[in-house]
Amino acid sequence: MLTIAGIAAQLTELMLAVLLAPLFTGWVNMCRAWMQNKSAPPLLTPYRVLLKLFNKEPVLAQNASPLFRITPYIIFGCMCLAAAIVPTLDINLPFNAAADAIALVGLFALARVFMSLAAMDIGTAFGTLGARREMMIGFLAEPALLMVLFTASLISGSTSLSSIVGQLGRMELMIYPSLAFAGVAFTMVSLAENARIPVDNPATHLELTMIHEAMLLEYSGRHLALMEWAASLKLFAYSCIGIALFVPFGIADGGNWLGILISLPVLAVKLAAGGFLLALIESVSAKMRIFRAPEFLGTAFLLAVLAMLIHFLLES
Amino acid sequence: MALSLPSQFINLLAAMMLLIAFAMLSQRRVLTLINLFALQGLTLTLSTLLVAWATSQPHLYWSALITFLLKVLLLPWILHRLVRKLNVKWDIETLINIPMTMIVGIVLVILAFNLALPISALAGTITRSTLGIALAIVLLAFLMMITRSKAIPQVIGFLAMENGLFFAATSATYGMPMVVELGIALDVLVGMVILGVFFFQIREHFDSLDIRHLEKLKED
Numbered sequence: 001m002l003t004i005a006g007i008a009a010q011l012t013e014l015m016l017a018v019l020l021a022p023l024f025t026g027w028v029n030m031c032r033a034w035m036q037n038k039s040a041p042p043l044l045t046p047y048r049v050l051l052k053l054f055n056k057e058p059v060l061a062q063n064a065s066p067l068f069r070i071t072p073y074i075i076f077g078c079m080c081l082a083a084a085i086v087p088t089l090d091i092n093l094p095f096n097a098a099a100d101a102i103a104l105v106g107l108f109a110l111a112r113v114f115m116s117l118a119a120m121d122i123g124t125a126f127g128t129l130g131a132r133r134e135m136m137i138g139f140l141a142e143p144a145l146l147m148v149l150f151t152a153s154l155i156s157g158s159t160s161l162s163s164i165v166g167q168l169g170r171m172e173l174m175i176y177p178s179l180a181f182a183g184v185a186f187t188m189v190s191l192a193e194n195a196r197i198p199v200d201n202p203a204t205h206l207e208l209t210m211i212h213e214a215m216l217l218e219y220s221g222r223h224l225a226l227m228e229w230a231a232s233l234k235l236f237a238y239s240c241i242g243i244a245l246f247v248p249f250g251i252a253d254g255g256n257w258l259g260i261l262i263s264l265p266v267l268a269v270k271l272a273a274g275g276f277l278l279a280l281i282e283s284v285s286a287k288m289r290i291f292r293a294p295e296f297l298g299t300a301f302l303l304a305v306l307a308m309l310i311h312f313l314l315e316s
Numbered sequence: 317m318a319l320s321l322p323s324q325f326i327n328l329l330a331a332m333m334l335l336i337a338f339a340m341l342s343q344r345r346v347l348t349l350i351n352l353f354a355l356q357g358l359t360l361t362l363s364t365l366l367v368a369w370a371t372s373q374p375h376l377y378w379s380a381l382i383t384f385l386l387k388v389l390l391l392p393w394i395l396h397r398l399v400r401k402l403n404v405k406w407d408i409e410t411l412i413n414i415p416m417t418m419i420v421g422i423v424l425v426i427l428a429f430n431l432a433l434p435i436s437a438l439a440g441t442i443t444r445s446t447l448g449i450a451l452a453i454v455l456l457a458f459l460m461m462i463t464r465s466k467a468i469p470q471v472i473g474f475l476a477m478e479n480g481l482f483f484a485a486t487s488a489t490y491g492m493p494m495v496v497e498l499g500i501a502l503d504v505l506v507g508m509v510i511l512g513v514f515f516f517q518i519r520e521h522f523d524s525l526d527i528r529h530l531e532k533l534k535e536d
Contacts, residue, residue: 175324177331298415299342305422306334313429313448314327 003094009260010084010093016264017083021236022046022229024271031279046232050225058221061122071118072219072226078111079233086240087162089263090252091169096162101149104161104241105142108193111230112138119215130214133290137192137199137211140297144189147304151182152245154311161244169248177314181307183246187281188300190238192293194231197282199293209290239274243267322370329363330446333483334425337456340476341421342414346405346468350395353472357387360479364486373490382501383482391475391508398512399468404525409465417463421456428452435488446487453480467518467525471511478504 026046033040060069084095085104099107116131153159155176156167192199195212205213216227244251250266252259288296336356343349361384368376399405410417432448457477461470478500485492492500515525522529 175328177328180328181331181335295342295415298418302338302418302422303335306338306425309425309429310331310334310449313433314331314445 005257006092006094009090009257010095012260013089013093014080014084014095017088017236017240018080018229018233021083021232022050024236024239024275025232027272028235028275028279031276032282035279035283046228050229053220053225053228054222056221058219058223061218063122064218065121067114068118068121068218069223071114072223072230074114075111075230076226076233078107078114079230079237082107082237083233083240085161086237087165087244087251088240088267089260091162091166092252093162096160100159101153101161101164102146102159105146105149108145108234109138109142111234115215119218122218124218126214126217130211130217133211134215137293137297140294140301141189141192144185144297144301144304145193147301147308148182148186148189148245151178151304151307151311154308155179155315161241165244165248165251168245169251176311178307178311179246181303181310183242185300185303185307186242186245188296188303190242191281192297192300194235194238196278198285198288198296201287209287211290239271239278240267243270243274320370322366326363326366326370326446329359329366330449330483330487333359333363333453333479334449334456337453337476337480338418338421340472341417341456341460341463344414346399347396349469349472350392350399353395353476354388354392356476356479357383357392360483361388363483364491367486367490371490375494376486376491378494379482379486379491379497382497386501386505387475387479390505394508394512395468395472398515402468402515402519402525404466404468409526411463411465417459421459424455424459425452428455444487447484450480450484450487453477453483456480465526465528467511467515467527470527471508475504475508 023043023046026041026043029045030040030043081099082104084093085099085107087093087096112134116134119127119131119134121127149159152164152168155178156164158164158167191197195202200211200213201207201209202212204210205217207213212231216224219227247270250263250270252263333356336352336359340349340352340356343352361380364376364380364383368374368380412420428451429448432451436444436447454477457473457480460476461473464470464473482500491497518527518530519525
């Protein structure tokens with residue numbers, strides 16, 4: 001349904017995602033500081049960091065190839081596209097028809113591959129180490145994420161995210177044990193994918209166990225700004241997928257502006273709660289040894305498979 | 317597709333029991349393992365109560381009460397005391413590594429679900445779809461007994477298996493006759509006490525609770 005109104009709604013949603021993503025990151029940081037009894041950084045700190053980085057001149061290593069330079073743009077583009085595919089405000093958006101849940105996972109994988117290549121491009125030890133760890137996390141997290149999405153598709157009978165959300169949102173209230181399992185698995189996967197605490201620590205820049213930060217070490221200036229922004233967007237997109245799959249109530253489904261106006265504060269409340277929950281998980285858990293990460297993600301995969309099996313046994 | 321509300325809750329509790337069974341399978345610490353066992357007992361109590369209420373079967377209230385007293389309070393307490401007395405709080409050794417155990421566990425769950433499908437198609441109880449889960453819990457407890465080399469986790473596996481059997485009885489036929497149930501409860505209790513004495517004997521002889529020592533026939 002490619003109408004002017006649809007495109008306008010799509011653009012609004014995309015702009016909102018791109019502009020609000022750093023705010024969400026700031027909110028998570030703020031909650032985390034509160035829980036650790038520290039004075040919280042202002043909510044707008046991520047924007048200031050981005051502004052500062054955009055004003056700085058990027059410094060490139062002498063042996064940096066063009067791949068290193070274009071990677072930030074590719075990753076930022078991937079994350080924008082992902083944020084556009086995930087239904088946040090309205091399920092009836094033109095972009096939603098373009099790619100389904102499997103394509104979304106592929107999009108995240110594309111960003112991951114480019115990020116790892118760029119990290120290895122300079123040839124420093126840290127970059128290569130980060131890239132290898134990232135690939136290890138990735139190949140374990142992706143099947144689990146796919147299984148979670150398959151469970152949701154089995155319940156709603158479609159792999160397109162917008163129809164999944166539409167189906168789940170419209171159904172009568174019923175307990176789905178399989179969705180509960182899938183929800184736990186999804187939380188574990190998103191912690192790993194977004195470099196959050198049990199797997200990686202987002203707050204450090206120099207630690208031998210870092211994964212995500214190790215890949216960004218060589219970036220500076222506007223490139224680093226784009227990478228950071230893309231990371232915020234990824235966190236935002238994952239939170240929105242979680243909200244869309246597990247608490248889809250209150251999303252607009254007609255493509256009219258009134259529905260979007262209503263669903264905006266609903267989304268804001270859900271995101272605030274989600275961010276609080278993320279900060280809580282991060283505060284109460286300790287960082288794992290890197291070799292425990294496969295076990296953690298293996299458990300996530302197991303839960304997702306159990307969710308599918310339980311769907312067949314109890315709900316069909 | 318329209319399940320009644322109690323049956324939805326029973327399904328949820330069944331799923332939770334399966335989750336706890338997997339958590340026990342992957343657990344490395346003895347104390348957490350005991351707590352998980354108590355939690356499984358509590359879930360079992362809740363689901364039995366719910367079945368009793370939904371189907372108005374008064375004898376199931378008694379079963380729930382026995383389950384609660386025995387499996388949530390008494391047995392975990394005995395186990396905690398044993399662990400304290402034997403001073404065996406350290407990590408559990410597994411014979412196969414944990415991710416491998418989990419994969420075997422998944423295969424067992426698929427097997428149990430397939431096995432239970434034709435049976436539950438015949439049954440007319442409110443809980444018929446949970447029969448597969450009950451079977452899976454029994455098999456997972458078996459797996460836990462096989463893959464652990466220390467005595468205490470093996471006993472917990474045995475007790476968890478009894479949980480699964482009880483759950484299977486509730487889901488297939490609304491529980492066993494009271495006499496059988498009381499007998500089993502007593503058996504479990506006595507078994508636990510005897511095994512407790514056994515632990516001390518094993519440790520006195522071999523200076524460890526590793527039951528692989530028992531495989532030797534002669535003393536060298």
